[in-house]
Structure formats: C-alpha cells, structure tokens
Amino acid sequence: MSRDFQLRSYEFRRERASSWRELESLVSRCEKSGPRSLSARELARLPMLYRAALSSLSVARGISLDRALQSYLESLTARAYFVVYRPKERAMKAFVEFFWYTFPQAVRHYKRPLQLAMAIFVAGALTGYLMTLHDDANFYTFVNARLAGDRGPSSSVESLKETLYSEESRDGNLATFAAYLFNNNATIGLLAFALGGLAGIPVFLLLFNNGLMLGAFAAIHAEKGLSVDLWGWLLPHGVTEILAIVLCGAGGLGIARGILFPKDLGRVDALKVEGRSAGAIALGSIALFVLAGLLEGFFRQMVQDIYVRYAVAMATAFLWAWYFGRCGKGRVA
Amino acid sequence: MRMDLKQHGASERGQSLMAPEGVAIQVEVATLGRRGMAFVIDLTCITGLCLLLLMFLIPLIDIGVDVGGAFGLVAWFLLLNFYFPLFEGLKGGRTPGKMLTKIRVIDCSGAALTLKAVFARNFMRDLELWLPLKVIFFNSILMSDLPGWSVPFAILWALVLLFFPLFSSQRFRLGDLVAGTMVVDCPRVSLLKDLAAPLASDNKEEESLTFTKEQMSVYGVYELQVLEEILRQKPPPKKEVLDGVVAKIKGKIAFDRKTDLSPRAFLAEFYRAQRAHLESEMALGKKKLDKFDEH
Numbered sequence: 250m251s252r253d254f255q256l257r258s259y260e261f262r263r264e265r266a267s268s269w270r271e272l273e274s275l276v277s278r279c280e281k282s283g284p285r286s287l288s289a290r291e292l293a294r295l296p297m298l299y300r301a302a303l304s305s306l307s308v309a310r311g312i313s314l315d316r317a318l319q320s321y322l323e324s325l326t327a328r329a330y331f332v333v334y335r336p337k338e339r340a341m342k343a344f345v346e347f348f349w350y351t352f353p354q355a356v357r358h359y360k361r362p363l364q365l366a367m368a369i370f371v372a373g374a375l376t377g378y379l380m381t382l383h384d385d386a387n388f389y390t391f392v393n394a395r396l397a398g399d400r401g402p403s404s405s406v407e408s409l410k411e412t413l414y415s416e417e418s419r420d421g422n423l424a425t426f427a428a429y430l431f432n433n434n435a436t437i438g439l440l441a442f443a444l445g446g447l448a449g450i451p452v453f454l455l456l457f458n459n460g461l462m463l464g465a466f467a468a469i470h471a472e473k474g475l476s477v478d479l480w481g482w483l484l485p486h487g488v489t490e491i492l493a494i495v496l497c498g499a500g501g502l503g504i505a506r507g508i509l510f511p512k513d514l515g516r517v518d519a520l521k522v523e524g525r526s527a528g529a530i531a532l533g534s535i536a537l538f539v540l541a542g543l544l545e546g547f548f549r550q551m552v553q554d555i556y557v558r559y560a561v562a563m564a565t566a567f568l569w570a571w572y573f574g575r576c577g578k579g580r581v582a
Numbered sequence: 583m584r585m586d587l588k589q590h591g592a593s594e595r596g597q598s599l600m601a602p603e604g605v606a607i608q609v610e611v612a613t614l615g616r617r618g619m620a621f622v623i624d625l626t627c628i629t630g631l632c633l634l635l636l637m638f639l640i641p642l643i644d645i646g647v648d649v650g651g652a653f654g655l656v657a658w659f660l661l662l663n664f665y666f667p668l669f670e671g672l673k674g675g676r677t678p679g680k681m682l683t684k685i686r687v688i689d690c691s692g693a694a695l696t697l698k699a700v701f702a703r704n705f706m707r708d709l710e711l712w713l714p715l716k717v718i719f720f721n722s723i724l725m726s727d728l729p730g731w732s733v734p735f736a737i738l739w740a741l742v743l744l745f746f747p748l749f750s751s752q753r754f755r756l757g758d759l760v761a762g763t764m765v766v767d768c769p770r771v772s773l774l775k776d777l778a779a780p781l782a783s784d785n786k787e788e789e790s791l792t793f794t795k796e797q798m799s800v801y802g803v804y805e806l807q808v809l810e811e812i813l814r815q816k817p818p819p820k821k822e823v824l825d826g827v828v829a830k831i832k833g834k835i836a837f838d839r840k841t842d843l844s845p846r847a848f849l850a851e852f853y854r855a856q857r858a859h860l861e862s863e864m865a866l867g868k869k870k871l872d873k874f875d876e877h
Binding site for chain 1: 599601602603605607608609652653655656659663667671672674675686688690692693694695696697698699701702703705706707708709710713756759760761762768769770771772773774776777778779803806807810811814854857858860861862864865
C-alpha cells in the first residue's frame, strides 16, 4: 500500500467540507437570530445546502468509517432540518388565525365532550339547588365557608340584597378584584383541562363540584325570593365564566376520550389528536376568563340596573353562540 | 448489531426521524437532568421578569402594594403559562433554558412544531408538576377534609405523575404524550480534523509503514473506531498508554519489523492503513464489524 494512495472517504470529505461549513454558519445564524437575519440569496441557498448535506450523510454512512465525520454530519443535518422545516407561523398572524379559526373549530370538534361537561355541571347545579332547598345545612357542605363570605342560609334578605347591589367590592379596588377573579378562575380552568390526563374522572368531580356551589347559592337566594336579582348579578360574567370552565372541562374529557377510546388510531396517536385540540380549547378559554374577570370585577360593581345586567348577559350568550357556532366555518385549519 | 448502532452515531437514546428527502435523521432523546436544568433556568427567568415588572408597576401607578400584588399574581399566571409555549412555538422548540442546555422540543413525527402542540404540552404542567408537589408537601392543608388513609394514596399518585417520564424510553412527560412531542438533544458538533489526512511530514523521507493483507484483516470497524477515539483524546493519553496500545496491536497482527516511529505516529499510520482497508472492503459490500466477525 503506497503513500500516495488516498482514501475515498478522505477525498469525499475534502470536496464537500466547504459546503458543509457554509451550511453550518447559516444554520447557526438562523438559530441565533432567526431566519430574517439571512439575506435573500442565503435563504435560497439554505435548502440546497441542506439537501447536499443530507446526501453527504447518506453517502458517508455507506463509505466512511470516520466517526468524527459521521457525528458532525448527523448533528449538522439534524440542526439544518429543524431550520429548513421550521414552522412558518408569525406571531400576529398566528394570533388572528387562532381566534378566528382554530379555537371555534376545536370547540365544534368537541361537541360531545362539551355536551357531557355541560350536563355534569348542570347536574351538579341541580343537585346543589335541590339539596340546599331541602335542608339549609347542606349549604356549607357544598360551599367553602371562606368563599361564601358572610352569605349563608341564615343571612337576611337585606344583607343578601346588599351584596348583590353593592358598589364596593369586598377587596376595595375593582382592578385588584378583577385580577384576583381571573387568576382564581383561570387556574381552576387549566386544572380542569390537565386533569383529563388522569382519564377524566377528576374532571367529572371538578365540574360537578362547581355546579354544586352554584346550585347551593341559587337555593339560598331562591328561598328569600331573590332569584331574579341573583341571576342578574351572576349571569353577565357567569355566562362567559361558566362557559370557560365547561370548555376546559370538555378539553379534559377530550383527552380522556383519547386515552380510553382511541378507536382505530393507536392510543398514542389518538391522544395526540385529542390533546392538540384540547390544548387549543384551554388556550382560548384563558381569553374567556380574562373577559369574565373584567365583567365580574368592573361591570358587576358599576352597573346596578337589573335590565342592563340581563341585557349584557343575553348579549354575551348570543356572542358566544355565534362565535362557537359560526365563526371560521368552512375552512380547514 | 452493536456495531450498526455505533456506526450511525446512535445509542439507546437514539430516535430517527424520516426527512421528506428519504434520509433518516438521527436525534437523541434529552436526558432528564438536562431538561430539569433547563426548567430551573426558565423558572429563574420567569421570576426575574415578574419582579422586574412589579418594580416598574408599583411606582408607575400610585396603587399600593395590594394592587401591585394582584397584578403580580396575574403576571405570574400569564408568564408561567405563556412563557414556555410562546418561546417553544416561535423559537423552534427552544426556551432560553433549553437554548443554554442545548435541547429542543420536536414533533414526534418530525413535522413542524405547531402552536397548538406547544400549548397543549405546557398546559399539562399543572397536573404533572405543581399539583403533585402540592400534594406531597402540603397534603395536611389540601386534604384536611379527607380521611387519613387517603393521604398515602394521594402521595403515591403524585409520585407516579412526577416520575412519569421514567416510564418511557423517549422520556415522554404527560404533556409530551398529549401533544405528540418529544425533547431531544441538539448538540453543536464541529468538524474535527480527518485523522486519515496525509501528514505534514509525508514528503519528508520518513519511514513508511506497510502492512500485509493478513495484518489488515485482524481488526474490524469497532476496533478502528476505538483507536480513533484514543487518537482524538484530549488531553492526549500518556506515552505509556500509547506504548501499551502499540504493543498490543503489534502482538495481535504479528508485526515484527523494527520501526523508529513514535507510538503516536505508528498508531496514526496504522489507523490510516486500517481505515483504507476496511473502507475498500466496505465498498465491495464486505463489512467486518469487529475482530470476532469472520466475514
């Protein structure tokens, strides 16, 4: 074997190394400061260089025993792959697309879990209502005393009425109150979503429990003939808030559906399909919670007129009916 | 089998993605240690951002600590829930912590990562991390209404959730399963010098080694790449170690000629010759995996 003999893999590497290095520098810049840091010419070269590197990799696997070369090419092509096939989403466009198409479509896809979640919530509310009417003592079984504040079965008509029409929120500042409400509700909502990962049973409990509380509250007001006032106080934000909780619950149930009934997909794939839609629903619900928090924190304290309260409640109900029923229809996202 | 894995730079953590061009791209599943480290870095960033925001908010509006606290809570909620998905969605699966630890989130199928997927995987964190931690550390408060025997069950449940990634070789956390994603290493490997490159001293009249065909047929690919590793070791191995390797090789291939070459130069020569031999065999479709392989 003579000295002038050159290895094929050595020649192979010598001929192509400069194009690999060019690709490497483009990829590094892309990773660091985004594809917009590349010039038009560089952007056009990127996929070409990527394909060349990919074919180098498959040749190298066949002819070269140089470990260093192989791991270099493996790493380079993987990095380039993620740059070339990066998602094309731009933040603003993605935002609009999401709320116009993805979110309402995901909700429509979740009709069955949504109906189920709604049914559980309503069942909870009815149970809470009837049981509290039957025996006042049940109120404290369903409602955390701390949450109820000074309202309870023994409160007088006047004190209940005063809470419903008070101009002062308990926590003083309206903005603070709205912030607390949002935080509280959104945390419960996300929990309802995530609990779907435990195959759904806890979602049932959470929804039912929230229903119980609502029902118990309704019962103590109904006993004192304050139903109309209570719903006027509750519904303007409640429509949005309850919907958001139920939506999150439906998301959780959807995940459970993927785990328990994968149908003809494998369990892993079914879960993935369900999980992504459910994630979109949970994300959209956070926006609903923001709106509900604002309505609850500001509107409820500032508007005392019962007709206006009911008008707003109706308006939000129609808005959501249109949004989830019609918005973004007829386009595959 | 062992060799084929080594050959493609993969290990037991290896996963392959099929690129649309028809070539399998190898990635390695990130270790939990790295992911944990990335998470701690990100959490530090979130806390820092939150404090910064508060420092600006409080003096800006004359609102007092109460309101500041409320906005802090909301800011904390939004940051905690949106920091991860926004970075992962817009920065190619990498949060600052992941960039520093050189890992990234990818779609299991190799398709582009969607925003939907990153939100889904991050919204599960509540269940996978915060809830189990609360159950483990604050169960006396959380579960005060429940009977005592339920506490150990709840803790067991929490531990299963916390250690969920250990149950799969891809280290899926629940959020990964729900979103169909996986976290992989994205190391930056630089192109090392080719050990088979002609030496600078090539044209000087130095002793040139030749090996017979029999001598070249002793070792296989595995031994060649072990030798490559030895030659590339940094810092270079001690002279005694190299002497030992040389002696071993000489014994094995029955090389009895005298040479004046230093052990390192001998090994470099041997590496070159051996690689040339094995590669040309490979071109003919004969691949000797290791010294036990009777090809």
